[in-house]
Amino acid sequence: MDGFTLIADPTRRRILDALRVEPHDVNALIALLGVSQSLVSKHLRVLREAGAVTADTDGRRRVYRLAVDPLPDVLGWVTPYHRKWSDSFDRLAKALDRRDDRFRPDTT
Known part of the structure; x- marks a missing residue:
């Protein structure tokens, strides 16, 4: 199965x-x-x-x-989607960090 x-x-x-x-x-x-x-x-x-x-x-x-590797076919199928979503979230986090940096007051 x-x-x-x-x-x-x-x-x-x-x-x-x-x-x-x-x-x-x-x-x-x-x-x-x-x-x-x-x-x-x-x-x-x-x-x-x-x-x-x-x-x-x-x-x-x-x-x-x-089991150590209980659902290898499910993991194999979902992994490319997980990678794509993780990459997208990483890019979003970087963009938000850059945006936040522009609005932080200069403390020097």
């Missing part, structure tokens, strides 16, 4: 958001999301099979973490 299909589901996005902050086990995700255990488990399986999350065993619990 590609990254765009993966994040199309709002429950999977919420799981990814939670795991971005810190690892969680299934029970913690159930409490956080307020959905059933079967739904959380289903989405975790999909996320794990897609390589977006990893699971480690801690005693009797499975702890889920965001």
Whole structure:
């Protein structure tokens, strides 16, 4: 499943958001999301099979973490736009700085 299909589901996005902050086990995700255990488990399986999350065993619990590179196709698609917007904002900031410099009183 590609990254765009993966994040199309709002429950999977919420799981990814939670795991971005810190690892969680299934029970913690159930409490956080307020959905059933079967739904959380289903989405975790999909996320794990897609390589977006990893699971480690801690005693009797499975702890889920965001993968190192969870959505490479999404990142690859959005990066050129991010660069373009960042460059535009940098140019705007420089223009505003030049404008501000013209209106600052001379303190010498």
